[in-house]
Amino acid sequence: MLAEADGTVPHGSESSMRTSSINNNINPDSSILISKMDKVVIPFSPQVPCAEDGQRMWWAFLASSMVTFFGGLFIILLWRTLKYLWTVCCHCNIKNKEAQKVNNPANNQAADRTAKGPDEKEEAAASEVGWMTSVKDWAGVMISAQTLTGRVLxxxxxxxxxxxxxxxxxxxxxxxESCPNFYNDFTLQIDMAFNVFFLLYFGLRFIAxxxxxxxxxxxxxxxxxxxVPxxxxxxxxxxxWLGLRFLRALRLIQFSEILQFLNILKTSNSIKLVNLCSIFISTWLTAAGFIHLVENSGDPWEDFKNSQTLSYxxxxxxLMVTMSTVGYGDVYAKTTLGRLFMVFFILGGLAMFASYVPEIIELIGNRxxxxxxxxxxxxxxxxxxxxHITLESVSNFLKDFLHKDRDDVNVEIVFLHNISPNxxxxxxxxxxxxQVEFYQGSxxxxxDLARVKIESADACLILANKYCADPDAEDASNIMRVISIKNYHPKIRIITQMLQYHNKAHLLNIPSWNWKEGDDAICxxxxxxxxxxxxxxAQGLSTMLANLFSMRSFIEIEEDTWQKYYLEGVANEMYTEYLSSAFVGxxxxxxxxxxxxxLKLLLIAxxxxxxxxxxSILINPGNHVxxxxxxxGFFIASDAKEVKRAFFYCKACHDDITDPKRIKKCGCKRLFAVEDEHPSTLSPKKKQRNGGMRNSPNCSPKMMRHDPLLIPGNEQIENMDMNVKRYDSTGMFHWCPSKDIEKVILTRSEASMTVLSGHVVVCIFGDVTSALVGLxxxxxxxxxxxxHFHELKPIVFVGSLDYLRREWETLxxxxxxxxxxxxxxxxxxLRAVNINLCDMCVILSANQNNIEDASLQDKECILASLNIKSMQFDDSIGVLQANSQGFTPPGMDRSSPDSSPVHGFVRQASVTTGSNIPIITELAKPGKLLPLVPLSQENKSGTNIQMITELVNDSNVQFLDQDDDDDPDTELYLTQPFACGTAFAVSVLDSLMSATYFNDNILTLIRTLVTGGATPELEGLLAEENALRGGYSTxxxxxxxxxxxxxxxxLYDGPFADLGDGGCYGDLFCKALKTYNMLCFGIYRLRDAHLSTPSQCTKRYVITNPPYEFELVPTDLIFCLMQFDHNAGQSRTSLSHSSHSSHSSSKKSSSVHSVPPSNRQNRSSKTREARDKQKYVHFHVLSLEKKWFTDEPENAYPRNIQIKPMSTHMANQVNQYKSTSSLIPPIREVEDEC
Incomplete structure (x- = not known):
């Protein structure tokens, strides 16, 4: 106890007050040894101030604990000894009785009677044991952490x-040791209450x-x-007596168990970390308490004279400096007990410090x-x-999701991945x-789902690894992610990427998967x-659509180059907005x-x-809606703010406004009523949920323009169709009975003898081990x-037969x-399939994504593309038989596949023509022979063959065109092959994730445009049967x-030829829309159209949604959404506009609406002048009448044959037709189901 030199005690603390009360009881005759150090007096008297005789009572406190411990231990051992002896004795008695029973069989009855007594005693004992067991079980439940009461206790x-x-x-x-008054000492009272509780808990533990x-x-x-004692x-x-109360620090060892009971610690690392820390701290504090006790008390055999005052x-x-082997020496033990304890503690403490501390640091570092x-x-x-969270996937996603053109993206993005980011x-x-946070987990x-608050998330987006070696395994992983998330929170909206189409069916098996609530699978x-x-x-459409749903910033180019017009179109995106009430009706x-x-907006659906x-989504539905x-409405515009004009437009307020930027919200009550009822879908706060949209095809059956059964002259044909399966059960696709693959295989010689023209050649690099592409x-x-059936382009697959056998079940x-x-x-x-006469050559990737070098993933596709471009085709003379679709080879429209030697193709010497040669389009009278076509000596190279090459790695696009000047680091959408529509990479589809999140209608629209009309009904059917099912024509x-x-x-010919030479795109847009219900939305222009050079490049590029005043050139090809022509399937007497493109003036035409021949004659001179400007070659149509074969049936459909404009690649090679008198057999017009 500290005291002043004059014997007084400083006041101001509870300790000093206690000392003052103690000093009042000091015997004045007692001698006190004091030593003064800096005005502080440290008493070393062995006497206790509160005792008259000066005797310490520490032994009484220690004796109570020792007697309790050893007394209880003695009782337990004594009880065990007696129980053991009793068990041994009872066991011996039972053995003796059994031996007597065996030796004296006559006494069995007596033994049975005498055994009843012990049995009854055993039953009584059993009942007593049962009572003890119940009490024991009750005590066990009370202290067990398995129940709420136990956990609380x-x-x-x-x-x-x-x-x-x-x-x-x-x-x-x-x-x-001190003498406080129990009734006045608050801490002693609290400690007493605690120990009473500990005593009761000790009793429960002892019973249990x-x-x-x-x-x-x-x-x-x-x-x-x-x-406690x-x-x-x-x-x-x-x-x-302060004594051994420091042992309470050992309770800290249970800290990890308590945290586990409270469900705070769940991982092994956290449990181990808390265990190590609690053991280390409890040992440290306990040892410090012992040193504090012995140093402040002194050695008993020294009569406590060698004590020193040390605070706890x-x-x-x-002990910390001792464990760490530092040992500054400023504080040290003086007592013998203290030094002896330190000797042993250094051994254990040093070992613990050397092992625990590094492990604790490692666990914290590995956290x-x-x-x-x-x-x-x-x-x-x-x-x-x-x-799949990588630098590439995340950067592409964020670039599109956080694009500035989006309208106030107030959404935070939380990434969850089990691997920490590089x-x-x-x-x-x-x-x-x-706006971005990352959390490590699965x-x-x-x-981990609870950590990222998945239950309150607006949506969960799952990215797929497009470059994985096993697409099915990747899809299975993503499906498991969907199952896990839906199992945790069934109402969460999920948008997931899928690699293979057939794996989409597994999502339908998840009960909580509901596309009506926004769940989507982007295959x-x-x-x-x-x-x-x-x-x-329509070549180039893939580029245009990919740019529309991707967010691209406008890049302004001053020079008058093709990049300027292309980038102006790239800045357009697809948006949705509710239409103003001014448009109703x-x-x-x-x-x-x-x-x-x-409004300067393009409404397409x-x-x-x-x-x-x-x-249902109606794309360019026509004037009947x-x-x-x-x-x-679905709009094409440059940013979201422009689309607001369609919502704000008011006829009363904005009818006389010419500047669309001035069209803003007005004060009309009707507008505000619509605004309150239909908020914009551009904001992520309100995403459209379409109840039955995807169940309906892209048509309105109850509001058809023409009922096919009511068209004059159709009754007989349609009644015949009712009993013939020409389409699948949904009516969305042409269908035929399943064919064996052996019947469609062409040998090279058979293909060479077959007239192939206007077809699609698909080059596939798969083998028996490759992942399926999904043809x-x-x-x-x-x-x-x-x-219509006659408009279908024949498809020829060139590739490994083993691979195609695996795909044939779906084809x-x-x-x-x-x-x-x-x-x-x-x-x-390639020559056998007339690659130079095809409408399109498709080169598909081999799916060899296990190659380490990314540049080699597309080696086959690049080699095939360069191989085709380097091919040369000889000039010849040929005869072409044309139909309304353009150039269909003879025999392709035979009434039966069995009428021709090979799969519906007519065996003839194949016909080829020169490329880039326009032929004057005229209507020929029935029964006339097709004219002979002299060929040009130009452009005999395979570079004029239309191709589209699929690439796995975007950077490999630089190898496709040797004459472009693209930088290897240029983004894909800025490269020339992509702008021209000759290259496509799956990476451009990444933007659909964010586009679908902000508006799931966009995905429905894109899917409707590109899949030909796939519906959830059809997907369910394919999931059941993996094949199309035929249906009757109802x-x-x-x-x-x-x-x-x-x-x-x-534009170089036809009803819009007058606008093709210097006309405005807006005039063409309005004329096509009013006259033919055709909706124009882009231009496919020659790359060098702006240059006045004699020999122009045949490459074209895409211009999306040009402005009204955009000037047209005769060689332009216009992207348009054309209506279904009911009459084209019966008689091909009308002028048609092509639905298949070419690199130059080409054979672009496709049946849309009939145009009187007089219109064409009136524009004949202007059309020819336009051709002169483009260095085109003119040919005169021979109007020599010839007779058809004598075996032509009388009931064959009368046909007006028209010669379509054709490109140079159609005229590059005419197979073996040297004679000008050769005739082409007639083509029957009846559509066949196969």
Whole structure:
């Protein structure tokens, strides 16, 4: 106890007050040895101030603990000994009785009678044991953490133990032994209450213990022995001894168990870390308490004269420097007991410090840097992005999701991945730290889903690895992610990428998967094949559509180059917005024209609600559809703010405004009423959920322009069709009975003898081990039912037969499909299929994504492309038989496949023509012979063959065109092959993830455009049977044919030739829309059209949504959405505009509407002048009448044959037709199901 030199005690503290009261009881005759150090007096008197005789009572406190411990231990051992002896004796008696029973059989009855007594005793004992067992079970339940009561009790005991340790810390500043008044000392009262509770808990533990001896020797029991009894002794003796109360620190060892009971610690690393820390700290504090006790008390054999005053925290410091082997020497032990303890503690403490501390540091260092929990921000939504998280996938996603053209993206992006990001990805996250967070974990772990607050997320987006070696395994992983997320929170909206089309069916098996609530699966194989297929019908369309749903910033170029016009179109995107009530009651073409002319917006589709309130997307539906109130429109515009004009437009306020930028919200009540009822879908706060949209095909059966059964002259034909299966059960695709693959295989010699022209050649580099590409998705758009049978382009696959056998199960119900076993790298195979006469050559990737060098992933496709471009074709003379679709080879429209030697193709010497040679389009009278076509001597190279090449790696696009000047680091959409529509990479589909999140209608529109009309009904059918099912031609299925399709319109001739030479694009737009219900939305222009050079390049590029005043040139091809022509399937007497493109003036035409021949004659001179300017060669049509073969049936359909403009690549090679008198057999016009 500290005291002043004059014997007074400083006041101001509870300790000093206690000392003052103690000093009042000091005997004045007692001698006190004091030593003065800096005005502080340290008493070393062995006498206790509160005792008259000066005797210490520490032994009484220690004796109470020792007697309790050893007394209880003696009783337990004595009980065990007696029980053992009793068991041995009873066992011997039983053996003796059994021996007597065996030796004296006559006494069995007596033995049985005498055995009844012991049996009854055993039953009584059993009942007594049962009572003890029930009490024991009750005590076990009370202290078990398996029940709520047990958990509360365990946590309460631990908390009170820590409280008792805290009281010890407070009392450690007092003398080791003092005489406080129990009724006045608040801390002593609290400590007493705690120890009473510990005593009761000790009793419960003792009752519940199965082995009483081991329980008695447990650490927690020893702690109670040396802390509980001294408290009761202190009350009896009215004095306090600090003693061994520091042992309460050993309760800290249970800290990890308590946290596990509270469900706070769940991972092994966290449990191990807490265990190590609790053991280290509890050992440290306990040892400090012992040093504090012996140093402040002194050695008993020295009569406590060698004590020193050390605070508890000085002892803590002493043990830390001792464990760490530093040992400054400023504080050290003076007592013998203290030094002896330090000797042993250094051995154990050093070992513990050397092992525990590094492991603790390692666990803390290995703790996940991104292992926290997401904290949601009020008023701000968040989405969770998981799956394939890499620098490339994340950067592409963020670039599109956070694009500035989007309207106020107030969404936070939370990435969840089980691998920590590398430095580059981490830097990307830091650049977007205000809107992006990353957490390390797995969506398969519910704990990690809870960390990212998946239940409150607006959506969950799952990215797929497009470059994986096993697409099916990647899809399976993503499906498992969907299952895990839906199992955790069924209502969460999920948008996932799928690689293979056939794996989409597995998503339908998830009960909570519901596309009506916004769940979507973006199948990359389906969309990729659909884009490529649409390019076969209108080259460059894949580039245009890919740019429309991708967010691109406007790049301004001053120079008058093709890049300037291309980039102006790239800045356009697809948006949705509700149409103003000013448009209600107007027809779609009228609204479309008004939006384009006045609002500078291109409206291409609307969401139409039927009388049953079912929604469907109608693409350019025609003038039979009147707009309803609250109609959702699909627009092509440069940013979201421009699209607002369609919502704000008011006829009363904005009718006389010429500047569309001045069209803003007005004060009309009607506008505000619509605004409140139909908020914009551009904001992520309101995403459209279309109840029945995807169940309906892109048509309105109850509002058809023409009923096919009511068209004059159709009754007989349609009645025949009712009994013939020409289409699948949904009526969306052409269908034929399944064919064996052997019947469609062409040998090289057979292919050479077959007239192939205007067909599609698909070069595939797959083998028996390659992953399936999904060729059905490529064929389906080319067999859509909105084409007439004679308009279908024949498809010839060139590749490994083993691979094509694996795909054939999905292709055997499509007509006009053939296979040439071989390799696309063989020029002989390519010549056999008349590669120079094809409308399109498709080169598909080999899916060899396991190659380490990314540049070699596309080696086959690049080699095949360069091989075709380097091929040369000889000039010849040929005869062409043309139909309304352009150039279909003779025999392709035979009434039966059996009427020709090979698969419906006519065996003749194949016909080839020169390329880039326009032929004057005229109507020939029936019965006339087709004219002979002299060929040009120019452009005999394969570079004029239309091709589209699929690439896996975007950077490999630089190898496709040797004459371009693209930088290797240029983005794909800025390269010339992509701008020209000759290259396509699956990476452009990444933008669909964010586009679908902001508006799921966009995905429905894209899927409708590129797949030819695939519906969820059809997907369910394919999931069941993996093949199309044929259906009868009913009015319902035939009505599904009435949907528009994409085509290309040539301007050098035809009804729009007057606008082709210097006309305005806006005039063409309005004329096509008013006259033919055709919706123009882009231009496919020659790359060098702006240059006045004699020999122009035949490459074309895409211009999306040109402005009204954009000047047209005669060689332009116009992208348009054309209506279904009901009459084209019966008589080909009308002028047609081509739906298949060419690199130059080409054979672009496709049947749209009939145009009187007089119109063509009136524009004949202007058309020829335009051709003179473009260095075209003119040919005169020979009007020599010839007779058809004598075996021509009389009932054959009369036909007007017209010679279409054709390109140089169609005239490059005419196979073996040297004689000018050769005749071509007639083509029967009856459509065949195969």
């Amino acid at each position: 365990v946590v309460l005991v631990f908390a009170l133990s820590i409280g008792a340790l805290g009281i010890y810390f407070i009392d450690s500043s007092d003398p080791i 213990a199965s082995d009483k001896l081991w329980f008695w020797l447990e650490v927690n029991s020893v702690v109670d022995f040396f802390t 001294p408290v009761f002794v202190s009350v009896y003796l009215n004095r306090s 925290w000085e002892c803590v410091y002493l 996940k840097k991104y292992g926290g929990t997401y904290s949601a921000v009020n008023g701000r939504k968040h989405i969770v992005v998981c799956g 430095l580059e990805l981490e830097a990307l996250f830091k650049r977007h730290f205000t 969506v398969l772990n519910p704990h 990359l194989a389906e969309l990729k094949a659909g884009f490529i297929a649409q390019s076969c019908l 107007l027809s779609f073409p009228t609204v479309c024209e008004l939006c384009y002319v006045k 609307i969401e139409f609600k039927s009388e049953q309130r079912e929604s 009147k707009l309803q109130d609250g109609t959702l 059905r998705n490529l064929v389906m758009p080319l067999r859509a039912s909105n084409f 055997h119900n499509f007509p006009k499909v053939s296979i040439l076993p071989g390799t696309p790298l063989s020029r002989a195979d 009015p319902q299925t035939l009505a599904n044919r009435d949907r528009c399709r994409v085509a290309q319109l040539a």
